[in-house]
Amino acid sequence: MINRSQAPSPSGNLDFKLPEIKVLKTINNFDVYFVKKEKLPIVFTNVTCDAGSKFDPIDKKGLAYLTSLVIDEGAGEFNALQLSDEFDKLGSIFSTYIGHDSNDFTLLSLKENFDYSFYLLSKVLTEPHLEQKDFDREKNKLINRILQLKDDASFVASSVFEKIVFKDTFYELPEIGLISTVSNINLDDVIKFYNENIFSNHYKIFVVGNIEEDFLLTTIEKYLSKINPLQPKEISFTKNEKVNAKFYVVDKKESAQSEIIIGHTAKPRNTDDYYPTKVMNAILGGQFSSRINLNLRENKGYTYGASSSFSYYKHSGLFAVHTAVNIENTADAIKEIFNELKGIQTNVKQEEVDFAKSYLIKEFPSKFETYSQVEKIIEQLIFHSLPLDEIKVYQAKIHNVKLDEVLLAANNNIQLDKLSIVVVGDLEKIIPQIKNQFNIEPAILDNEGNKI
Amino acid sequence: MSKNSLFDFSYLKYKLNNGLDVILYQDKNLPTVAVNIWYRVGSANETKGKTGFAHLFEHMMFQGSKHIPKEGHFRYVQEAGGTLNGSTSHDRTNYYESLPSNYLELALWLESDRMGFLLPALTQEKLDNQKEVVMNERRQRYENQPYGLSWEILFSNLYSEDHPYHWPTIGWMKDIEKFELEDVKNFFQKYYAPNNASLVIGGNFEIEEAKELVQKYFNEIPSGEEINPIISPEQKLNKSKVITHEDNVQLSRIYLAWHTVKIFEEDDRAIDLLSEILSGGKNSRLNKLLVFDKQIAQDVTAFQYSGKLGGSFIIISTAKPNVNIEDLKNEIFSEIERFVVEGITDEEFLKTKNQIKSSFIYSLQKLNNVVDYLNYYNFHVNEPNYFQSDLNRLEKVTKEDVINVAKKYLTKNFIQLNIIPKK
Structure with missing residues (x-):
């Protein structure tokens, strides 16, 4: 019998080369970011x-x-x-x-x-037909698609949540629109949008x-230089700044589950404590072995999975x-989530920080596996106005994160008094629980986030 | 092991004394190594009243084993920067992890511990917890999803009660609630033995070192009993059947299902092509007719779903509001009839083959996919490096073959499931 009681150590060091990013310019001044990746005969x-x-x-x-x-x-x-x-x-x-x-x-x-x-793609960008019959067909499809999303609890929860936290900003409504707003769109709007925002x-x-x-x-240049x-x-x-942070419930009759989202807006991607926040979130709910998932899934069995995330639009985080x-x-479940959010602000162990750092640092090479993954990483750097060299220092920056910075990130980026809580599910079963547990009367919203 | 073509995945295959199949595929250009194990057990091995067992088991395999604590599999792999998961189908259960290439030994230590030493760590408490998790998985992925129960309604009507594809892989809720620890132990002893599994290692590693490590960690695990192949009754619908189910949906949806052939049987590839011609792309037959021209459907999709013990051809289409589902059905059938009479154009045929072929190439970007293919081909045709041959099967299909399978299978009796909005 061999000794199985100790986890084997890694053998040697990893040989990993970051992709080399070339920045090129076309004669008409488009920025082109190029990585040559050989492996397969593919271009993304x-x-x-x-x-x-x-x-x-x-x-x-x-x-x-x-x-689009x-x-x-x-x-x-x-x-x-x-064309298709x-x-x-x-x-x-x-x-x-x-x-x-x-x-x-x-x-x-x-x-x-x-x-x-690429020639075909250039035709789409420069010479789309934008005809009435195609517009009518696609508009009708889109309205029906939005109609279908009414029954998608996860979509309803996300869009109602964003409507609350991004109230009165241009991030308030879902990209896909509402039935009432899409109904207002005509072909001229599309042509105008194309001319003003896409063509040039x-x-x-x-x-x-x-x-x-x-x-x-x-x-x-052959196809886009015009x-x-x-x-x-x-x-x-x-x-x-005046988000009405509280409990909201959207009724979904006879639902088998409650869909829950809890959170608030956050700082944009380009902030000083991005890396401590990333490590903190890995401990809190950013991966399977995180506190929230282990508690709600593996300990309590309330759910198939639970997670937390910081995501980044251009002008705001979430x-x-x-x-x-x-x-x-x-x-x-909501009570447990509150406890985890409080907990991460007061108590983080060094071994948790080490685990999260090890996870983030060592998984990094695997993020460059597919052609589109590599593209996405570079695109995100440019999107958030970060230097391309960021990928070269990523691992070192994670490595340098200290325990006290993690605690600080938790306190600076999670605001317990500003949490909005959205629950989508059978109202009759949810309301009594919330009243009982928190002594709060939740506001009831429709599935577009309007007060009923 | 040099590569002769894009589709050549040369490998080394051997068997340990305990019956474990080992397949090594080396690619030293990658920073990663992937370990992928297939156990030849799926929901088809379950019995009536105990459905969902194979899938529950997939959960129990992440609950720790003799030398690894609960959730330890996740912790060790994640700490090393790897990813891991498992999945269950009718025919097999797989477990896979992908890690930085210097962590091969860790992966083998973890996989061998749960293959050889799961039972000493199995407790009632863990079982009760994972039963709750699986019940929530069932709620989240099926019961609380629009159209989420359609698959199990369709299959339980398409397959007779004594056929193992009759029930869903996740199992019936009433069965999941009743799982007993003793059953879990018996299931493990019978099916989770090295002679019922195949291990693929792919990516960046040294062959000799991998062989030694496999020997070290897996060789002492004893073989289990020999497992007899599942005998499943031939399936034939004596008459067509219409089922209507009300759900929390806005738009009605029709499902049509026919019995076809098992996976890798003679007509399997021709039926794949048929499905692409009917619904792959904007200008495919059904999409053009229903979504583009007549605009009576929101979407349409057709595919061949085949396993070791049976196959079916399925067409799904969502009706626009106020469209009668019978009208939609009639349009689908008249298009199939038209297609059989008029035949396929050369351009249409070439387009369809090219789409399938390039999608196959795109899927080779991920090492996890490549190692899973190696196990998949090994499982079904006993040849891991079957990539090129699989494409050759596609190339060999003629236009006449596609017309013939449409005539042969889609004129038989079928199951029609209508999911309609609750009143």
Whole structure:
């Protein structure tokens, strides 16, 4: 029998090379960030621009989203179905993504098909048809999609939560819009949005692929050099300081579970204590072996999983604890989450800090596995105006985080008196529990976050 | 082990004395090593009244073993910067972790401990806790999801009660509530033995070192009893059946399901192609008709779902508001008839094959996928390096083959499930 009582030590050190990021410029001044990755004959491309839903008129929320649905319904010499067929014939995958801040046009293609795939993408950017019949079809689809989301407890909880914490800011409503706001949108709005926000935008182009730098630049210039980019629009963000932090319940009749989100807005990504906050959150709820998950799942059995996160829009961060629990345990689960939030502010052990740091430092190389993962990392640096060298110092910065900084980060970034609590589930079962446990009468909202 | 082509994943395969299959696939260009174990047990091995056992077991395997504390598997792997998980299907249960390449020994220590020494650490308390977790998983992923119960309603009607695909892999709630510690122990002793498993190591490691470590950690685990293959009754629907289920949804959805062939059987690939032609991409047959032209559906998807003991072809489409589900059904059937009569164009056929092929290449980006494929091919065709052959199966399919499988299978009796909004 061998001795199994000790965990084996690692053998030697890890040989890991960070990707080399090349910053290129096209003749018409687009920034191109390129990483040559050889492994497979694949190229991943993302042409991104500042044209997210924060530019939507408030009564037409969903405009950026709808524009992204109509924009590839025919472009250049191709109608909607032909364009889709052209991509499909190459086995290329073209997608659009709308966030609050930006609009991504992504392309996954085989190396041998990159040139023609990029040509097709350029047609979408520069010569979309934006026709009435395509608009009508996509608008109808979008409205039905929003209708369907009414039954998605996780989506309802997130969007109601963001409506509360981002009240009166351009992050208040979901990117996809509401049925009432999407109904207000007509084709002219889409055309106007395209002309003002997409066509002449200052694209940033991110490419990770098994191609040569010269070929890449030639290809981009061949198809996109006609555009004279304007400087991106400035838009200012004012944080709402008067968020009404309290209990909110959205009724979902006969639900088997309660969907719970607890949190508040947070500082943007580019802050001094980003790294201590990251380590702190890894201990609190950022991974499986974190306090919140071990307590609610492995100790109490209330849930299949519970987590906390700091996520970052361009102008604001967001702190949220998210879980779905057996409906009978709703108030108990919220109480446990409160306890964990208090706990991390007063008591953190050195071994927890060491564990979290080890986890974050050693998992770092695995974040560069797929072509799109590499792209996302670089894009996020640029998005948050961080230096590209940040990836070189990432591990060292995590390594340098001290216990007292973790405690400080917990106290500075989690504000117990500013927590908004959103619960989506069967009202009749939830309200008595909350009254009983917290002696509070929760406000009742509809699934768009309006008071009933 | 040099690579001759993109799809060549040369490997070394051998068996330990206790029956454990070992497959080593080396790629020294990666910073990681992946360990992937398939146990040849899934929900199909369960019996009536004890459904959900295989999946519960997947949870119990993360509850610690003789030398590893509760949640220790997660802690050790995460501390080393790795990721880990497991999954359960009808036919098999897999466990996998991916770590920085200098941590291979840790992964083997962890996996061998729960293969050989799980029972000494198994307690009633752990079982009770994970029963709660699994019940919440069932609530979260099925009961509280729009259309979340459709799969189990469909399968329990498509497969006869004595066929092991009749019940869902997560199990019926009333069965999960009743799990007993003794049953868990028996299940482990029978199925979680080295002779019922295959271990793949992939990525950056030294072959000789890996062989020694596998020997060190796994060789002393005794084999279990021989496991007889599952005998499942042939499936045939004597008549078509319509089931209607009310759910908390806004839009009605139709599910159509036919019996087809088992995985890797003769027509399996042709049916895959059929599904792509019907619903893969904007200009696929059903999407063009229902979503694009007539605009009576919000979405449509068709796919072949096949396992070791049975296969089915499934079409799912969500109706727009105020669209009668029978009208949607009639349109689907008339499109299939049209397709059988008119045939497939060359361009359509080439497009479909290219889509499948490039998606396959894209999936090779992740080492976890590659090692899982090696186990998957080893499990089904006893040849881990079957990537190229699998593509050859695709290449060999002719347009006539696709028409023929549509005629052969989609004209048979079927199950129709309508999920409609609660009044």
